[in-house]
Amino acid sequence: MSSTELQALYQELILDHSRHPQGFGLKDGAAAQSHQVNPTCGDEVTLQLHVEPGTDTVTAVTWEGHGCAISQSSASLFTEMAVGLTLPDLQGRIDLFRTAMRSRGAIEPDEELLGDAAALGGVSKYIARVKCAMLAWVAAEHAIAQVNAAR
Amino acid sequence: MTDTTSPTLTGAFSDAELRDIRADFAILGTVVNGAPLVYLDSGATSQKPRQVLDAERYFYEHDNAAVHRGAHTLAALATESFEDARAVVARFVGAADDEIVWTSNATEGINLVAYAISNASLGRGGDDALRIGPGDEIVVTEMEHHANLIPWQELAARTGATLRFIPILDDGSLDLGRLDSIVTERTRVLAFTHVSNVLGIVNPVDVLVARARAVGAVTVLDACQSAPHLTLDLKALGVDFAVFSGHKMLGPTGIGVLYGRSELLNDLPPFLTGGSMITTVTMESAQYLPAPQRFEAGTQRVSQTVGLAAAVRYLETVGMHRIAEHEAALGERLVAGLAALPGVTVLGQAAGLHRVGLASFDLAGVHSHDVGQFLDDRGIAVRVGHHCAQPLHRRFGVTSTTRASAYLYSTADEIDQVVDGVRDAATFFGVTR
Numbered sequence: 001m002s003s004t005e006l007q008a009l010y011q012e013l014i015l016d017h018s019r020h021p022q023g024f025g026l027k028d029g030a031a032a033q034s035h036q037v038n039p040t041c042g043d044e045v046t047l048q049l050h051v052e053p054g055t056d057t058v059t060a061v062t063w064e065g066h067g068c069a070i071s072q073s074s075a076s077l078f079t080e081m082a083v084g085l086t087l088p089d090l091q092g093r094i095d096l097f098r099t100a101m102r103s104r105g106a107i108e109p110d111e112e113l114l115g116d117a118a119a120l121g122g123v124s125k126y127i128a129r130v131k132c133a134m135l136a137w138v139a140a141e142h143a144i145a146q147v148n149a150a151r
Numbered sequence: 152m153t154d155t156t157s158p159t160l161t162g163a164f165s166d167a168e169l170r171d172i173r174a175d176f177a178i179l180g181t182v183v184n185g186a187p188l189v190y191l192d193s194g195a196t197s198q199k200p201r202q203v204l205d206a207e208r209y210f211y212e213h214d215n216a217a218v219h220r221g222a223h224t225l226a227a228l229a230t231e232s233f234e235d236a237r238a239v240v241a242r243f244v245g246a247a248d249d250e251i252v253w254t255s256n257a258t259e260g261i262n263l264v265a266y267a268i269s270n271a272s273l274g275r276g277g278d279d280a281l282r283i284g285p286g287d288e289i290v291v292t293e294m295e296h297h298a299n300l301i302p303w304q305e306l307a308a309r310t311g312a313t314l315r316f317i318p319i320l321d322d323g324s325l326d327l328g329r330l331d332s333i334v335t336e337r338t339r340v341l342a343f344t345h346v347s348n349v350l351g352i353v354n355p356v357d358v359l360v361a362r363a364r365a366v367g368a369v370t371v372l373d374a375c376q377s378a379p380h381l382t383l384d385l386k387a388l389g390v391d392f393a394v395f396s397g398h399k400m401l402g403p404t405g406i407g408v409l410y411g412r413s414e415l416l417n418d419l420p421p422f423l424t425g426g427s428m429i430t431t432v433t434m435e436s437a438q439y440l441p442a443p444q445r446f447e448a449g450t451q452r453v454s455q456t457v458g459l460a461a462a463v464r465y466l467e468t469v470g471m472h473r474i475a476e477h478e479a480a481l482g483e484r485l486v487a488g489l490a491a492l493p494g495v496t497v498l499g500q501a502a503g504l505h506r507v508g509l510a511s512f513d514l515a516g517v518h519s520h521d522v523g524q525f526l527d528d529r530g531i532a533v534r535v536g537h538h539c540a541q542p543l544h545r546r547f548g549v550t551s552t553t554r555a556s557a558y559l560y561s562t563a564d565e566i567d568q569v570v571d572g573v574r575d576a577a578t579f580f581g582v583t584r
Contacts (some may be wrong), residue, residue, distance in 0.1 A: 002182065002525065002528055002529075002579060003185070003528050005184075005528070006524070006528040009524070010521075010524075010580075015580065015581065019581075040536055041535065041536040042541060042550045043550070066550060067518060067520075067550075068520035069518060069521045069580070070520070070521070086472065099189050114234075118512075126524070132520060
């Protein structure tokens with residue numbers, strides 16, 4: 001027995017992604033990589049952005065890490081969403097996601113732009129868990145900054 | 152769920168007594184997420200009875216003033232309350248009044264000792280015996296809270312001393328077989344926890360103190376998880392220093408205690424300096440008061456000491472031995488209930504060692520954050536994460552665990568609720584085997 005809020009937080013889609021994460025496993029040839037830690041629980045993610053040479057387009061996201069169902073599924077859902085986007089577009093989606101996560105449930109994530117990652121919207125009602133959902137996205141933002149700085 | 156309804160497991164309190172105790176804690180009547188609060192996070196911080204809140208309010212409404220300065224009536228009343236509180240706490244742990252130093256919390260107490268030794272090592276006063284440097288060793292254990300690890304790492308780095316540690320065995324107990332090879336003539340400080348905040352195991356203080364004394368090392372006891380839960384006689388334990396925090400023992404936040412053997416405290420130079428800890432001050436230098444004032448620079452926390460004294464009186468009225476018995480029964484029930492669940496590993500189950508009402512566990516395939524979230528949905532408050540003991544978790548091959556910790560107001564029914572909740576969490580997250 002659990003509340004509807006809890007079921008909204010842990011939707012089947014989210015639990016599926018946490019059990020079968022997309023993009024798991026680091027690969028050579030990344031344009032940038034970032035390691036992030038959530039100091040409250042010790043959860044970690046190392047995320048790599050792969051960018052088509054000479055362009056801005058993300059060809060793949062690979063990552064490794066360990067953590068709760070929210071942080072693991074969030075990294076997996078990010079991976080699905082990011083492929084094919086340009087770096088500025090990807091940064092835009094990260095900003096959008098962060099705004100929704102910090103809204104304490106007031107803002108529904110835009111499914112048009114965020115895809116299945118919008119399923120993480122329930123997290124924003126649980127302020128203690130927002131960092132879990134943001135972990136991979138913060139790593140990606142850091143990786144984007146590195147790519148931009150290297151140019 | 153359980154058939155453990157044996158009266159021996161209900162501990163030292165009758166149902167009526169436990170109901171009366173719980174009635175003193177207004178917060179225990181709170182509804183969380185539509186369910187009555189089940190507060191099993193007392194290891195992080197305890198709840199406060201109205202007697203403590205009333206004492207603080209009374210102080211502010213009748214006696215409030217700065218202490219140890221001023222000649223007016225309220226200043227005298229406040230100073231009296233402040234020093235009375237010190238006497239109450241001293242008696243509670245078997246110490247003399249001037250062996251009790253007020254700190255903000257236990258972390259500050261440990262840092263105070265580490266920095267005072269550091270200052271002595273720089274030649275800033277104090278006894279030669281408390282100076283350390285290259286070739287000297289500081290020893291801790293692998294089960295320490297970060298608060299009893301990092302200050303010693305830093306002291307070692309500042310002085311050139313070496314930090315070593317006593318490892319723990321698979322059952323969570325200290326590897327005492329290696330004690331004599333780790334604590335040697337080179338050891339100057341042996342810092343260890345009385346009760347592990349993750350394992351709930353009570354360490355053999357007598358064995359550790361005997362070895363430290365044999366080699367002339369100073370002992371520092373982290374009593375954060377023992378002072379609230381067990382009868383504590385620091386003189387009988389024979390430690391040189393001990394620390395604990397008021398907020399874990401029914402008192403307010405912002406007040407902690409450092410105990411130091413009188414002669415040792417007076418052999419140490421100060422850590423924090425400023426007003427209220429001096430005798431004569433010139434533009435070039437200052438002379439310091441003896442302990443405890445030497446270590447109490449600046450305007451002191453007063454209402455917090457009054458609150459802590461009220462907390463101690465509350466604990467004494469109930470009786471520490473009865474509290475310990477109540478919690479030991481809850482702890483056994485908790486460990487037995489959790490360990491019987493498929494996929495659950497309770498950290499540290501050393502046979503024959505006394506434990507308090509606390510257990511940390513891993514549910515295979517489910518992260519502690521998710522376990523905690525599931526339990527919170529039922530109004531059950533537990534701690535998740537590494538509990539400020541990353542090396543200990545690494546030792547057991549996990550990053551984080553879920554910890555349930557009871558106190559005198561906890562009930563057997565609450566223990567059963569958390570055990571039921573963990574079993575249902577396994578089903579919810581699909582890891583039932």
